[in-house]
Amino acid sequence: MERREFLKCATAALAGRLLAHPFASIAQENSEGARSRPNIILIVADDLGYGDLACYGHPRNRTPHLDMLAKEGLKFTDFHANGPMCSPTRAAILTGQYPQRFGTPFESALSAKSPDIGLPVDAATIPQTLKKAGYATGMYGKWHLGYHPPHMPTYFGFDDFRGLLTGDGDHISHISRSGDEDWYHNERIEMEAGYSSDLITKHSIDFMRKNKDRPFFLYVAHLVIHFPWQAPGENAHREKGKDYWGLEKLGPHPEGQVAPVVQKMVEAVDRSVGEIMAAIKTLGLDGNTFVFFTSDNGGYRAYQGKFRGEVSSNGPCRGEKGEVWEGGHREPAIAWWPTRIAPGTVTHETAMTMDLLPTYAELAGAAAPKGVDGTTLTPLLFNGKPLPKRTVFWRKEKDWAVREGPWKLVGDEENCQLFNLDTDIGETTDVSAQNAGVVSEMLASFKTWERDVDGRSR
Numbered sequence: 001m002e003r004r005e006f007l008k009c010a011t012a013a014l015a016g017r018l019l020a021h022p023f024a025s026i027a028q029e030n031s032e033g034a035r036s037r038p039n040i041i042l043i044v045a046d047d048l049g050y051g052d053l054a055c056y057g058h059p060r061n062r063t064p065h066l067d068m069l070a071k072e073g074l075k076f077t078d079f080h081a082n083g084p085m086c087s088p089t090r091a092a093i094l095t096g097q098y099p100q101r102f103g104t105p106f107e108s109a110l111s112a113k114s115p116d117i118g119l120p121v122d123a124a125t126i127p128q129t130l131k132k133a134g135y136a137t138g139m140y141g142k143w144h145l146g147y148h149p150p151h152m153p154t155y156f157g158f159d160d161f162r163g164l165l166t167g168d169g170d171h172i173s174h175i176s177r178s179g180d181e182d183w184y185h186n187e188r189i190e191m192e193a194g195y196s197s198d199l200i201t202k203h204s205i206d207f208m209r210k211n212k213d214r215p216f217f218l219y220v221a222h223l224v225i226h227f228p229w230q231a232p233g234e235n236a237h238r239e240k241g242k243d244y245w246g247l248e249k250l251g252p253h254p255e256g257q258v259a260p261v262v263q264k265m266v267e268a269v270d271r272s273v274g275e276i277m278a279a280i281k282t283l284g285l286d287g288n289t290f291v292f293f294t295s296d297n298g299g300y301r302a303y304q305g306k307f308r309g310e311v312s313s314n315g316p317c318r319g320e321k322g323e324v325w326e327g328g329h330r331e332p333a334i335a336w337w338p339t340r341i342a343p344g345t346v347t348h349e350t351a352m353t354m355d356l357l358p359t360y361a362e363l364a365g366a367a368a369p370k371g372v373d374g375t376t377l378t379p380l381l382f383n384g385k386p387l388p389k390r391t392v393f394w395r396k397e398k399d400w401a402v403r404e405g406p407w408k409l410v411g412d413e414e415n416c417q418l419f420n421l422d423t424d425i426g427e428t429t430d431v432s433a434q435n436a437g438v439v440s441e442m443l444a445s446f447k448t449w450e451r452d453v454d455g456r457s458r
């Protein structure tokens with residue numbers, strides 16, 4: 001059966017799922033090219049779950065700045081990380097491609113024990129694309145796409161980088177799991193004192209100030225709320241020269257005492273967003289700056305059976321970080337640009353981190369690189385239009401998932417189950433027996449996708 005026929009079988013009736021868009025006519029008038037190319041700020045939290053923000057229903061975490069961002073912008077209810085781990089999503093963000101195209105190491109977290117692995121040098125990225133359109137490009141925070149030249153941020157189009165290369169440094173001492181210093185300025189170690197999100201925020205605002213008179217792309221890549229679970233103001237946990245590959249990597253707090261620490265980490269993300277938003281306004285950039293906030297994968301509900309219920313909330317979603325259940329990849333996501341995006345809107349359209357590159361390229365008036373898998377979100381953001389119907393995929397080694405409208409097929413090497421997310425966001429009830437045709441079509445789509453991503457060179 002042709003792939004096109006599978007798509008025809010998609011049962012999603014996406015039209016009409018978006019709430020009314022009061023600014024549609026204004027957005028239409030403004031859509032004739034970017035009269036003035038916007039500044040683009042992408043803020044990505046680490047391991048933040050779908051239910052970790054107050055504006056996504058968390059009962060205790062105080063996130064007033066993110067709540068305000070949603071109130072002034074567009075909140076997604078069905079936005080997804082491309083992977084349930086850090087590296088795949090970060091690769092998809094920067095390249096607009098399925099991370100599986102970069103090989104199986106990109107289906108999970110790159111390990112510092114295999115330090116030669118990194119984002120392929122010929123992968124075309126957001127900063128490279130935007131630089132061609134005259135943008136200044138800065139990245140502050142966590143890279144996790146390679147550990148040495150030529151796999152470092154400055155080799156992929158970032159003019160300036162400060163932050164860590166591995167997946168989890170100590171938030172205070174900036175010592176990696178291997179006991180190494182892990183805080184860089186461009187290609188060199190340049191250790192700094194301060195809590196991770198405070199440093200990232202400071203350098204982000206410095207970059208905005210330096211580049212306020214030209215278009216810029218700022219990638220704010222937070223390490224919070226990833227372990228080690230440490231709150232601002234605590235003493236450092238890791239020391240140089242020691243090994244933290246065991247459970248001591250999680251930080252100094254014993255089971256039973258982690259929940260208030262993680263709450264402070266969530267609130268540190270929120271505080272950073274507040275400071276960046278205040279800087280946008282102080283610098284007079286609020287009319288022409290597009291801000292997008294999301295996370296790289298879902299939260300942990302426990303870790304190896306410990307810390308159960310202490311780490312994250314994935315809201316009503318099943319599963320957690322590392323899994324292809326919704327809890328592994330459905331994310332909070334907020335788009336903000338008051339002069340273009342209607343305030344207080346909510347969309348239920350299905351979107352993904354790989355959609356950011358084509359969106360940004362369009363806003364900058366730049367050509368997107370060849371081979372991008374994502375789709376531009378601009379019709380949705382500015383005109384309230386539904387996105388084109390499509391089928392999207394996740395795969396982490398043996399586990400995989402396919403999404404088409406309300407249907408999600410989740411499988412491994414042996415079995416698969418079908419869920420209707422419109423009525424069962426918690427993936428509780430397998431309806432594959434009643435929908436055998438849907439299953440066979442989605443399975444065929446998945447096989448076609450696998451042949452594509454595993455076989456097509458970039």
Ligand SMILES: [Ca+2]
Binds near residue numbers: 047085086226
């Ligand atoms: Ca992560």
